[in-house]
Amino acid sequence: MARREFSRNQKEEIIERARNAEGKVACERCGLILKKGTWEIDHIIPEALRPEVDKKAKITIAEGQLLGKDCCHRGEEGKTNKDVSQIAKAKRQYNGANGLKRPKQPIKSPGFPKAEKASKRSSEQPLPPRALYKPAEETSR
Ligand SMILES: [Zn+2]
Secondary structure, eight states, X not given: XXXXXXXXXXXXXXXXXHBOTTSOBBOTTTOOBOOTTSEEEEESSOGGGSOXXXXXXXXXXXXXXXXXXXXXXXXXXXXXXXXXXXXXXHHHHHHHHTTOSOOOOOOOOOOOOOOHHHHHHHHHSOOOOOOSSOOHHHHOO
């Protein structure tokens, strides 16, 4: 099932929730005051890690949080990066548990060229074609 997105109204509610006492939007994780356009709404539990049954329910604002792009969401130590590696791990575990892992493949290369002698041997004397039927003399009674 597809990733559930917050509606425009839900985003607004999350933004309002993230406002501090002075009415400024602050990162819901670290509290950094954020300028317009420097935050994103994050799925606290990544949608890719949600069981399908969960996703049948409508998404609520409790499942989202407002994070600063630079402080908590993106960047090396950001949530997105950690989510991505967690999602990859979950996929590997799923594949392993369900036998979906692709078996190891031999490296495809043209291989070694045939030695001169060997190629001569195989091309010099082709086998005579097999007789499709027995000659008449042998089968006559
Ligand atoms: Zn932050």
